[in-house]
Amino acid sequence: MLAAALDLFSRHGVSGTSLQMIADEIGVTKAAVYHQFPCKDDIVHAVIAPALEQLGRVTAEAERLRGRSARAEAVLAGIVDLVVRNRRLTAVMHSDPAILDPLFRTPQMQELERRVFELLAGPDPDAEALTATVMISGGLMVATTSPFLEGFDEDALRAHLLSNARRLLRLRPPAARS
Amino acid sequence: MLAAALDLFSRHGVSGTSLQMIADEIGVTKAAVYHQFPCKDDIVHAVIAPALEQLGRVTAEAERLRGRSARAEAVLAGIVDLVVRNRRLTAVMHSDPAILDPLFRTPQMQELERRVFELLAGPDPDAEALTATVMISGGLMVATTSPFLEGFDEDALRAHLLSNARRLLRLRPPAARS
């Protein structure tokens, strides 16, 4: 059910997906859908919640590290992995502001975004680093859904997103891999 | 009228903006809006058309140059200038795929996108350059609307977007300014 919703959301946008379409997709009626979720917003929330929780874990883990580059490296790797493994969900995230904005305007989300940002850009970023960090967030969003990169498998996409993002943040590639 | 529509589109998304809202914004009724535009899609088209034409001009001009770096530099400068001077319009572009996709799936748009891409990434880009180019397109989109960069004036934003994009494309900053 959530899988069907995610699939439809990513193809038609959230507003462009009606409960009727979701119901048809899984072969039931609208009323059956409403039995599981009291309203549409809750479906949207349920679809994106797992990824947001994962982002929270990644962020908290990075904050336990010391040093700007270690923190940036950790949160970057976590986010890249997250978006690569949830390509279609990522497409949903940067669409339909009318529906998604309320979900991201919560104090918790604002705070999480601020923490991620500080991990990436450091405690007192200059304008150039600030811009780079914003560009990374947008770049990761579109990269997972761009037709130009559709042929890339997960590992290749992950590697190239990481190296390009490091370039923007002026991070040295880690010397060793575990 | 187009200004009102752009303002509403950027704040609520295209699907999230009804003709009633546009009519209210300029103080007339829906019927009056329909007198000027036969359907909603035409309003959307009219709002984004000037920017697309500008993109076409920038692209054609860059294609007249020789050498990959000169071409990339020219189209990059043109696009950065375009998005910086149309921040709210840019916000509209990466929202509501259900509405905007049909407009960008036209053969002309596909072809224009391909030309821009080739100007930026060069004729035979490797995976890393391909990824970088895609990230730039997404990065420029979100950068114009990110709250983190809201305080930047146009000149500062333009400069930082350019230098970060050059970094991704491995372009040397131009030696001289006219």
Add this chain to the structure above:
DNA sequence: GTCTATATATGGATAGAC
């Protein structure tokens, strides 16, 4: 849990008077 049926609101779009 799933159904049929329906309430209620709003969307885009049209007709025709002024």
Add this chain to the structure above:
DNA sequence: GTCTATCCATATATAGAC
């Protein structure tokens, strides 16, 4: 060109039977 009034489709959501 703008209005009032309305059509028609569809959206979210609910009521109540099985």
